[in-house]
Amino acid sequence: MPHDYRFVPVTRADYPMLRAWLAEPHMGGWWGTPEAEIALIEEDLEGGSCDMRVVWADKPFAFVQNYPVRAYGAPHYGHLPDDAHGMDTFLGDPAYLGQGHGAGYLRARAEALFAAGIPAVVVDPDPENTAAIATYRKAGFTPVGLRPCEDGATVLVMDMWAPAADAARTDDKKDLK
Numbered sequence: 001m002p003h004d005y006r007f008v009p010v011t012r013a014d015y016p017m018l019r020a021w022l023a024e025p026h027m028g029g030w031w032g033t034p035e036a037e038i039a040l041i042e043e044d045l046e047g048g049s050c051d052m053r054v055v056w057a058d059k060p061f062a063f064v065q066n067y068p069v070r071a072y073g074a075p076h077y078g079h080l081p082d083d084a085h086g087m088d089t090f091l092g093d094p095a096y097l098g099q100g101h102g103a104g105y106l107r108a109r110a111e112a113l114f115a116a117g118i119p120a121v122v123v124d125p126d127p128e129n130t131a132a133i134a135t136y137r138k139a140g141f142t143p144v145g146l147r148p149c150e151d152g153a154t155v156l157v158m159d160m161w162a163p164a165a166d167a168a169r170t171d172d173k174k175d176l177k
Helices: 012-022 034-045 101-115 130-139 163-168
Strands: 006-009 051-056 060-068 085-091 120-123 142-148 154-161
Touching: 006 101, 012 034, 012 051, 012 060, 034 051, 051 101, 060 101, 085 101, 101 120, 101 130, 130 142, 130 154, 154 163
Parallel strands: 085 120
Antiparallel strands: 006 051, 051 060, 060 085, 120 154, 142 154
16 A cells, blocks of 8 residues: 655654553554553663664554664674664554554655665564554565574564665675575
8 A cells, every 4th residue: 555654754743642552452462552552662762872763654553663773782683784674663543553554654664774875774573563563574574593692582583675785785785594
């Protein structure tokens, strides 16, 4: 479903909406409590490395953030160049579920990052979160493998490369997939 998505910087005025989204049943425990997540967003809003955005279609419906892969000591991103970015997201408004919006805005956000010179974008869903994994695949992310992240939990690393960066990669780096 083609759609024009807007990515508006998060402000404190968005906190009530983000809290409500994080409390939705479809979030299924994949994120922390609304208060814990808002506290993390507040930390990054005060000068962290994340570029946090509210995703809009006809109204706001999702949250996405990206950050340099070396910003948080993520060992599972070791195969990526230093200028690659990690991405975290959730589709908050349940009215937008099951319509292709997740894959659509993820692809649009990755393309915007590629246009800004970011060579690769990576996500790390819980291997049990099959809905997220299917959405990431639909958006264009490719599984790299199961890896332990900074807290020791196993995640599925999935990456997407800018076309020019992917073409320039050496075969040994492509073999990591």
